[in-house]
Structure formats: structure tokens, C-alpha cells
Amino acid sequence: MQIEEVMSKPLKTLIWHWGRRGGGPRYTLELARVLATRQDMEIYLSLSRQSEIYADFECVQSAGRFDINTYEGILQFGLRSIRLPMLKRRFARYIREQKIDVVFCTMDHLWGAFLVSAIRDSDAVYLLTVHDATRHPGEDQGQRRWLLRRDINASDSALVLTRSVGLSLQANYSYPADRVFLSAHGHFGDGSVNVEVRSLPTDRPVRLLFFGRILQYKGLDLMLEVLPLLRREFPGLQLEVWGNGDINPYQSAIEAVGGVRVENRWIEESEIPQIFASTDLGMLPYREASQSGVVATAFALGMPCVATPVPGLCEQISDGVTGIISNGFGAAEYAEAVARVLRDPVLYTRLSQNCITVTKTTLSWDCIGQSVVDALRGAYAKGKRGKEN
The missing domain is CATH 3.40.50.2000 (Glycogen Phosphorylase B;)
Structure with a gap:
């Protein structure tokens, strides 16, 4: 033929x-x-x-x-x-x-x-x-x-x-x-659900989300360095870690930092919407990546993300539009990128709106x-x- x-x-x-x-x-x-x-x-x-x-x-x-x-x-x-x-x-x-x-x-x-x-x-x-x-x-x-x-x-x-x-x-x-x-x-969410634009919470501390498999290249150790730096300006800031993998190399740092919720297990699909709904900002302090399903999931639920300048992530996250890309891979640079969002509620809401729009158009x-x-x-x-x- x-x-x-x-x-x-x-x-x-x-x-x-x-x-x-x-x-x-x-x-x-x-x-x-x-x-x-x-x-x-x-x-x-x-x-x-x-x-x-x-x-x-x-x-x-x-x-x-x-x-x-x-x-x-x-x-x-x-x-x-x-x-x-x-x-x-x-x-x-x-x-x-x-x-x-x-x-x-x-x-x-x-x-x-x-x-x-x-x-x-x-x-x-x-x-x-x-x-x-x-x-x-x-x-x-x-x-x-x-x-x-x-x-x-x-x-x-x-x-x-x-x-x-x-x-x-x-x-x-x-x-x-x-x-x-x-x-x-x-994204893998329910496309029929009407997702509301987010605002930074005023009645509770902001919750940062580190989600997915815990592997060395994903930079959980960097995130644990960043958290104390951020708490100098945002004292009540919280971090939630959800995912399976070997948590032992990070355990002492988690205990030293304090205020970190860890759910170290396989996360069922049915749990994902609630996890993202109860947290505010996606953390991707990766050392390398091809692309990330975490980004697509976050966008579909109106959550902006902050990532390191890994080429694959830079293609998914438009800096200043759907999230923030840090200027480098160091703790101070990543902390400043996160702080840029936390300081500006108007920016956060605009990022959230853009995430929803992108999900309904080019990422549909x-x-x-x-x-x-x-x-x-x-x-x-x-x-x-x-x-x-």
C-alpha cells in the first residue's frame, strides 16, 4: 500500500x-x-x-x-x-x-x-x-x-x-x-472541573510542596538548605514532602530544619488533587530534568511552580508567566526566586491564572x-x- x-x-x-x-x-x-x-x-x-x-x-x-x-x-x-x-x-x-x-x-x-x-x-x-x-x-x-x-x-x-x-x-x-x-x-486531572484562580493564604502559613519520587537529582537537599533562608523573611513558612524513595539521606536535615511534613510512600492518584489543593507553591529545585509531570499537574490545579534553570523545566515554565525560574542552582538564588512570589500576592494570582489558561489551551x-x-x-x-x- x-x-x-x-x-x-x-x-x-x-x-x-x-x-x-x-x-x-x-x-x-x-x-x-x-x-x-x-x-x-x-x-x-x-x-x-x-x-x-x-x-x-x-x-x-x-x-x-x-x-x-x-x-x-x-x-x-x-x-x-x-x-x-x-x-x-x-x-x-x-x-x-x-x-x-x-x-x-x-x-x-x-x-x-x-x-x-x-x-x-x-x-x-x-x-x-x-x-x-x-x-x-x-x-x-x-x-x-x-x-x-x-x-x-x-x-x-x-x-x-x-x-x-x-x-x-x-x-x-x-x-x-x-x-x-x-x-x-x-496533566492527569479532571478537565471538566472548574479550577479557581488562587491567592496567597492570609489565614495560615504558606505551604511549599515538594512532590514526586525522592531521587538525588531532584534536589531535596537543596530545598532543605533553602527553607531556613526563606524563614528569615517568612517565619511561618512550611514545607510538605510527598513521594516514595529513600528519605534516609535527608532525615537529619529534615529534623534540624523542623516544620517539614513528610509522607514518604507511594502516592495514590486519588490523593493528588487534595495534596495540591492544600498547598500553595510547587518546588522543583532539580539538578537536571527532561520535563516534569509535577509541573503539568500543578498548572492544571492553578498552582505556580518555582524551578531551577534546567532546560527541560525552562520549556515548561515560562519565567514570570506561569512560574519563576531561579538565576542559578545555589541555595541563595533559589530562595530569592521563591521569595519573589511570596512577597507579591498580585504576582502569585497572575501566575495562577496563567497556569489555568495554559492548561486549557496549549496543554489541553x-x-x-x-x-x-x-x-x-x-x-x-x-x-x-x-x-x-
């Missing part, structure tokens, strides 16, 4: 994600919802039955499903990994029988690198969403790094959520620039969906790497 003929018909797209928890399944669901409503797309799904939101995909009208059992725990992972050769054959057969045009992986998975040859050997084009071109410090184990590299090298085109990730792909993998397509990180799932459709059709037009049309 010629490309021109396919481009005039719905593009047969297999949306593939076998993750179980966290942002991957939710990102996949939101994209599947919006793509399934389009007349120019024919959507198929491949999901893990162990996904914590597996039942939510019942609302997605798909042309077919290739769902599998993945694993719950290390023992199941080991036992079921033995079956990967058989699973690869089944996966290849499904792609072939359904005449899939594009296999669209929404997030890399530990098993993905072992199955990509099934796509390479088919007529389908492989579009991989690359959330991170390199593993972050703290999760950069050799095996995971090898799996990511294998997956990226097997892809025909890449979808990235910030330009900085696209540039990293080109620098670290010699990835062709014309095969990198740009989208954005959407309809807008993101269009960018993904453009990437899918662009990837198909480019064809397989090494077999350009």
Missing part, C-alpha cells in the same frame, strides 16, 4: 504500553481517549492487565486489543520473562494480522527492548515516546541504561515532550533531527493529541530508518 493511500485513510495505530503504575499508564489513557475520537485514526491497544488503571481503558473505543499479563513483583517478573520469545512471536503475529501502520510506544518498558525486533521485522513503523534520553542519577543502573539505548536505537522516529530531550537524542545517539517530533506533557489534551497525530503521520511518512521512502 502506498503512503499516499494510507494518508487518505485512518492510520492504523497500535498504542503500546505495558507499565503498571505511575504516569505511564495515565499518559497512555489520556492519549488513547483523544486519539480514539478522531476520524483520521484507527486505534488498537496493547496494555498490561496488571495496570492499576486497566479498567479505565474500557471507555476507549478501539478497533482491537492485544493485552497481556506482565508481573507483580520480582518473582513473577523472572518467571514470565522466560516466556518473552513466545510473547514476541504473538506480538509480531498481531501486528502483521491487523496490518498495523504505526506501533506507538507511549513509554519504554523493561520488556520492550526484547520485543522491538518484532516491529523491525514487520511492515509497521515504530514511534517511541522518549521521556528521558538518558537515565536520571539514582536510576542509571547499567541494565536499564542498556535497555533504553536498545529501544531508542530500534525506533524509527521519536516523540519527545521537550526540545531539550530531542537535542539530547541527537547528541547521544546521533538520532536524525527530522525523525524527532515534539509534543508536550499533559486536544492540542496534545493533534501534535501526536502529526508525529504519527510524520513517522509513517518517514518510514523505517535505513529504508527511507
Whole structure:
């Protein structure tokens, strides 16, 4: 079938994600919802039955499903990994029988690198969403790094959520620039809820929010240096830390600073709206980042963010418009960026309004969906790497 003929018909797209928890399944669901409503797309799904939101995909009208059992725990992972050769054959057969045009992986998975040859050997084009071109410090184990590299090298085109990730792909993998397509990180909240513009609280202390996995690159240690500096001007200032990860390296600093609420555990999706609603300002003192789902979530709930000048974060947060970018990575510089918001209630409210506006426009799932459709059709037009049309 010629490309021109396919481009005039719905593009047969297999949306593939076998993750179980966290942002991957939710990102996949939101994209599947919006793509399934389009007349120019024919959507198929491949999901893990162990996904914590597996039942939510019942609302997605798909042309077919290739769902599998993945694993719950290390023992199941080991036992079921033995079956990967058989699973690869089944996966290849499904792609072939359904005449899939594009296999669209929404997030890399530990098993993905072992199955990509099934796509390479088919007529389908492989579009991989690359959330991170390199593993972050703290999760950069050799095996995971090898799996990511294998997956990226097997892809025909890449979808990235910030330009900085696209540039990293080109620098670290010699990835062709014309095969990198740009989208954005959407929010996972209820888009039907009317979010009110925020004001700085006057009846209680301001609460700063550090949210997400606790890993070294996210700079919780820097945040704990910053808090005493801020309290010189804002004595009642509070910090809340919500997320799983190793809190032990920070425990003594937390106790020394005082006035820090710590919820060191996996945070369920149902808890997130209330956590953000009861706090006031998002803290991202990161040392590096590709992009952040925390930013998208905060914006959707009208919460401005303060971040360090990491390129990926600078693309998400417009300085002085939806948040503040510090002038550097030091404690004094970050403290001054936070203080800039706390000193100016009018600025805070304006930032909040802009966050809501951006969420409803350029970060809406309809807008993101269009960018993904453009990437899918662009990837198909480019064809397989090494077999350009």
C-alpha cells in the first residue's frame, strides 16, 4: 500500500504500553481517549492487565486489543520473562494480522527492548515516546541504561515532550533531527472541573510542596538548605514532602530544619488533587530534568511552580508567566526566586491564572493529541530508518 493511500485513510495505530503504575499508564489513557475520537485514526491497544488503571481503558473505543499479563513483583517478573520469545512471536503475529501502520510506544518498558525486533521485522513503523534520553542519577543502573539505548536505537522516529530531550537524542545517539517530533506533557486531572484562580493564604502559613519520587537529582537537599533562608523573611513558612524513595539521606536535615511534613510512600492518584489543593507553591529545585509531570499537574490545579534553570523545566515554565525560574542552582538564588512570589500576592494570582489558561489551551489534551497525530503521520511518512521512502 502506498503512503499516499494510507494518508487518505485512518492510520492504523497500535498504542503500546505495558507499565503498571505511575504516569505511564495515565499518559497512555489520556492519549488513547483523544486519539480514539478522531476520524483520521484507527486505534488498537496493547496494555498490561496488571495496570492499576486497566479498567479505565474500557471507555476507549478501539478497533482491537492485544493485552497481556506482565508481573507483580520480582518473582513473577523472572518467571514470565522466560516466556518473552513466545510473547514476541504473538506480538509480531498481531501486528502483521491487523496490518498495523504505526506501533506507538507511549513509554519504554523493561520488556520492550526484547520485543522491538518484532516491529523491525514487520511492515509497521515504530514511534517511541522518549521521556528521558538518558537515565536520571539514582536510576542509571547499567541494565536499564542498556535497555533504553536498545529501544531508542530500534525506533524509527521519536516523540519527545521537550526540545531539550530531542537535542539530547541527537547528541547521544546521533538520532536524525527530522525523525524527532515534539509534543508536550499533559496533566492527569479532571478537565471538566472548574479550577479557581488562587491567592496567597492570609489565614495560615504558606505551604511549599515538594512532590514526586525522592531521587538525588531532584534536589531535596537543596530545598532543605533553602527553607531556613526563606524563614528569615517568612517565619511561618512550611514545607510538605510527598513521594516514595529513600528519605534516609535527608532525615537529619529534615529534623534540624523542623516544620517539614513528610509522607514518604507511594502516592495514590486519588490523593493528588487534595495534596495540591492544600498547598500553595510547587518546588522543583532539580539538578537536571527532561520535563516534569509535577509541573503539568500543578498548572492544571492553578498552582505556580518555582524551578531551577534546567532546560527541560525552562520549556515548561515560562519565567514570570506561569512560574519563576531561579538565576542559578545555589541555595541563595533559589530562595530569592521563591521569595519573589511570596512577597507579591498580585504576582502569585497572575501566575495562577496563567497556569489555568495554559492548561486549557496549549496543554489541553486536544492540542496534545493533534501534535501526536502529526508525529504519527510524520513517522509513517518517514518510514523505517535505513529504508527511507
